[in-house]
Amino acid sequence: MSNEFNLQNCGNLASTIRRHVLRMTHRKGSHIGSCYSIVDLIAVLYGNSLRVDPNQPKWPGRDRFILSKGHGCAALYAALAERGFFPLAWLDTFYENGAHLPSHATHWGVPGVEASTGSLGHGLALACGMALAGKRGGSAYGVFALLSDGECDEGSTWEAALFAPHHQLDNLVAIVDYNKIQSLGRVTEVLDLEPFGAKWQSFGWGVREINGHDLAEIREALISVPFERDRPSCIIAHTVKGKGVSFMEDKLLWHYRAPNDEEFEKALLELGGSK
Amino acid sequence: MRPAFIRTLVELAQKDDRINLLVGDLGFGLVEPFVQQFPNQFTNVGVAEQNLTGIAAGMAMCGKIVFAYSIANFPTLRCLEHIRNDVCNHNADVKIVSVGGGLNYGALGVTHHTTEDVAVMRALPGMTVVAPGDPVETAFATHALAEHTGPAYMRLGKAGEPLVHDPDHVSFRLGKAITVRKGDDLTLIATGTMLYSAVKVADRLSQEGINARVLSMHTIKPLDDEAVLAAAKETRAILTLEEHSILGGLGSAVAELLAESCESRVAFKRLGIPNAFIREVGNQDYLKDFYSLNVEGILKAAVVVMDTVRARQ
Numbered sequence: 337m338s339n340e341f342n343l344q345n346c347g348n349l350a351s352t353i354r355r356h357v358l359r360m361t362h363r364k365g366s367h368i369g370s371c372y373s374i375v376d377l378i379a380v381l382y383g384n385s386l387r388v389d390p391n392q393p394k395w396p397g398r399d400r401f402i403l404s405k406g407h408g409c410a411a412l413y414a415a416l417a418e419r420g421f422f423p424l425a426w427l428d429t430f431y432e433n434g435a436h437l438p439s440h441a442t443h444w445g446v447p448g449v450e451a452s453t454g455s456l457g458h459g460l461a462l463a464c465g466m467a468l469a470g471k472r473g474g475s476a477y478g479v480f481a482l483l484s485d486g487e488c489d490e491g492s493t494w495e496a497a498l499f500a501p502h503h504q505l506d507n508l509v510a511i512v513d514y515n516k517i518q519s520l521g522r523v524t525e526v527l528d529l530e531p532f533g534a535k536w537q538s539f540g541w542g543v544r545e546i547n548g549h550d551l552a553e554i555r556e557a558l559i560s561v562p563f564e565r566d567r568p569s570c571i572i573a574h575t576v577k578g579k580g581v582s583f584m585e586d587k588l589l590w591h592y593r594a595p596n597d598e599e600f601e602k603a604l605l606e607l608g609g610s611k
Numbered sequence: 612m613r614p615a616f617i618r619t620l621v622e623l624a625q626k627d628d629r630i631n632l633l634v635g636d637l638g639f640g641l642v643e644p645f646v647q648q649f650p651n652q653f654t655n656v657g658v659a660e661q662n663l664t665g666i667a668a669g670m671a672m673c674g675k676i677v678f679a680y681s682i683a684n685f686p687t688l689r690c691l692e693h694i695r696n697d698v699c700n701h702n703a704d705v706k707i708v709s710v711g712g713g714l715n716y717g718a719l720g721v722t723h724h725t726t727e728d729v730a731v732m733r734a735l736p737g738m739t740v741v742a743p744g745d746p747v748e749t750a751f752a753t754h755a756l757a758e759h760t761g762p763a764y765m766r767l768g769k770a771g772e773p774l775v776h777d778p779d780h781v782s783f784r785l786g787k788a789i790t791v792r793k794g795d796d797l798t799l800i801a802t803g804t805m806l807y808s809a810v811k812v813a814d815r816l817s818q819e820g821i822n823a824r825v826l827s828m829h830t831i832k833p834l835d836d837e838a839v840l841a842a843a844k845e846t847r848a849i850l851t852l853e854e855h856s857i858l859g860g861l862g863s864a865v866a867e868l869l870a871e872s873c874e875s876r877v878a879f880k881r882l883g884i885p886n887a888f889i890r891e892v893g894n895q896d897y898l899k900d901f902y903s904l905n906v907e908g909i910l911k912a913a914v915v916v917m918d919t920v921r922a923r924q
Contacts (some may be wrong), residue, residue: 360775383860396674400673442699450672451672451695451697451701452698452700452701453696455692455696457661458665458693458696458697460660460665461662461664461665461666461668461693461697462663462665462666462668462669462672462697463667463669464663464666464668464669465666465667465668465669465670465671465672466673467669468654468666468670469669469670469672469673469674469675469772469879470673472631472651472652472675473674475673480743486646490667491661492659492661492662492693494663495657495659495662496662496665496666498657499656499659499662500657501659503654507877
């Protein structure tokens with residue numbers, strides 16, 4: 337894939353992923369709201385930024401992407417299938433008995449998934465290890481970990497946040513999907529993270545806050561890393577849970593709810609597709 | 612056992628730059644030779660065992676062979692889910708090493724009593740569990756684990772453990788028990804720090820005309836089924852010896868095997884630490900005496916078992 341940025345292509349990829357996710361979570365699985373907040377980030381990563389090769393998923397020089405918020409895996413699976421890592425038909429069997437794709441990210445038998453995730457607070461440490469190994473092996477790959485805001489409640493996330501700047505892991509990028517809703521309520525009500533950017537900064541990260549649905553802004557951030565010399569980069573992506581479907585946007589319910597037939601039709605109409 | 616471990620790791624690192632040592636801010640007076648010679652293969656991650664485990668897994672997933680070192684329960688129970696999901700589920704080449712298995716840190720109190728680690732590590736899919744019985748086994752085990760692909764847990768004593776083996780006359784293979792004493796009356800199956808006592812007990816029993824076989828079960832998982840079943844067939848009683856809770860460790864592993872085999876009628880006794888927090892204050896020897904995990908205690912248990920066997924006949 338050409339690394340030349342094409343806004344329209346990334347936009348199309350994002351729309352396609354949203355429609356896939358809708359079909360995948362129709363009457364099953366869900367976490368659709370958590371997928372929709374990261375779709376635009378995933379579309380730019382897999383449509384433009386990541387140096388990965390669907391024909392050689394284990395190519396040693398590849399960039400590593402870890403979906404630390406493994407519950408958003410429908411969006412990742414859709415992007416990987418669109419990029420040709422595995423057949424698109426697999427998406428139709430998401431969450432089904434005897435199929436390939438469970439509803440938290442698995443690397444077993446799924447080309448392109450770097451790490452199995454689902455329990456929160458694991459991805460950033462894995463990413464630190466990969467980044468450190470890259471430095472020690474003289475490899476130029478980048479490591480990208482996409483975190484939820486909720487998993488920034490986990491102490492292990494902050495253990496890794498302390499580690500990366502100390503070891504000058506400037507090949508590491510943490511992207512936080514800051515949709516401001518976690519499992520049981522708004523982040524401000526459950527366990528407030530603010531001042532969030534200042535926390536990462538004070539830990540020693542180069543920090544940039546962006547609109548996580550503005551493709552050009554996402555791309556601009558991703559090509560600007562490391563934001564500061566010898567420091568890991570943190571992109572705080574301000575996002576909206578359920579982004580793209582009016583009745584799902586900013587609603588806790590869509591962390592859990594799988595769209596029924598009526599909701600599916602309505603959402604599909606809004607997403608402009610028949611796919 | 613600690614010195615044997617680090618000496619061997621230095622040798623390994625000289626030959627293979629994939630070998631990395633990660634520590635959770637522990638290893639004073641131990642890791643220095645490694646750090647000096649291989650600064651680029653060493654990382655102190657700080658007092659953060661979840662991170663230690665995740666980083667170790669991430670490095671291993673990018674081609675490194677990582678020894679993740681700490682003491683007591685810190686690198687196992689503290690970060691258990693990270694071991695399960697990050698290390699084991701990815702079949703990552705991470706070798707968790709804990710110094711002070713059992714009651715080594717006796718007088719430091721309950722937090723430092725490492726008495727359930729084997730049970731818990733044994734339950735994890737893909738995890739190899741090793742508890743060497745002396746410094747010689749420690750060196751062999753360190754070598755073997757570096758060559759072994761996949762996750763492992765190695766439980767060590769501290770320092771000053773007596774030698775049981777002559778390094779030139781012992782053959783070590785992961786998953787294969789070492790027969791330290793031959794015998795056909797009863798079998799003492801020992802793991803880790805109990806091995807030396809087992810040999811002493813065998814010596815004492817022989818004075819009383821009882822021939823005790825001693826097996827060093829340095830690898831608890833995978834268990835050497837063959838050696839256990841042979842002992843069940845060829846001797847009249849089996850005692851398992853471990854500085855660990857009697858739940859879930861060596862004794863349980865042997866019991867599980869025997870119960871499902873046709874050798875289940877062999878007299879059998881697990882010796883270990885009761886499933887309770889230890890409220891007594893004292894060092895390793897004191898606590899082992901308290902729980903009769905000493906030569907006299909094992910001897911007594913062996914005699915009782917043999918009496919039972921004779922009474923059955």
